Amino acid sequence: MAGDDLVELKFRLYDGTDIGPNKYAPASTVATLKESILSQWPQGKGNGPKSINDMKLINAGKVLENSKTLAESRVLVGELPGCVITMHVVVRPPTSDKASDKQPSDAAKRNKCSCTIL
Numbered sequence: 001m002a003g004d005d006l007v008e009l010k011f012r013l014y015d016g017t018d019i020g021p022n023k024y025a026p027a028s029t030v031a032t033l034k035e036s037i038l039s040q041w042p043q044g045k046g047n048g049p050k051s052i053n054d055m056k057l058i059n060a061g062k063v064l065e066n067s068k069t070l071a072e073s074r075v076l077v078g079e080l081p082g083c084v085i086t087m088h089v090v091v092r093p094p095t096s097d098k099a100s101d102k103q104p105s106d107a108a109k110r111n112k113c114s115c116t117i118l
Contacts, residue, residue, distance in 0.1 A: 005025065005026065006023035006024060006025060006026075007023065007024050007025075007026060007070055007075060007085065008021050008022070008023050008024075008083070008084045008085065009021060009022060009023075009024055009033070009075075009084065009085050009086075009087060010022075010084050010085075010086050010087075011033075011037050011057070011086075011087050011088075011089050012086050012087070012088050012089065013042075013045070013089050014089070014090070014091065015045070017042065017045075018086075019037055019040045019041070019042075019089075020040075020084075021084045022036070024036075024070060025070075026069065026070045026071040026075075027069050027070070027071065028069060028070055029066065029067065029068065029069050030057055030064040030065060030066050030067070030068055030069075030070075030073060031052055031066040031067070033057060033070075033087075034052035034055055034057065034066070035052055037049075037055065037089060038051070038052060038055075047091060047093070048091070049091050049092070052066065053092075054091060054092045055089055055090065055091050055092065056089070056090040056092070057087050057088070057089060057090075058087060058088040058089075058090060059073065059075055059085070059087045059088075060074075062074075064087075
């Protein structure tokens with residue numbers, strides 16, 4: 001594939017740091033991009049994703065689906081020659097264990113508010 005057909009992407013993390021830029025083919029799937037991000041994730045960053053399902057990629061306000069390619073996701077392929085497209089990476093917070101899951105629900109029951117109109 002010619003170098004002109006590649007899309008140059010960088011990925012912005014929650015703290016403003018970037019991964020990339022790297023070049024990808026328009027036929028690359030979003031899952032492939034997430035695997036690349038996972039392999040390049042900075043070692044010193046806490047709260048990193050454990051798998052590709054723990055992160056979302058956002059481009060132009062749209063959450064990209066894992067099964068779609070860059071071209072299908074309507075990423076500006078070839079429309080911005082020489083430009084780097086920035087995608088935002090959102091990491092799902094780690095899920096807590098069952099014991100701590102019960103605490104907020106119990107607190108919600110105790111702090112119930114009600115109004116009575118007389």
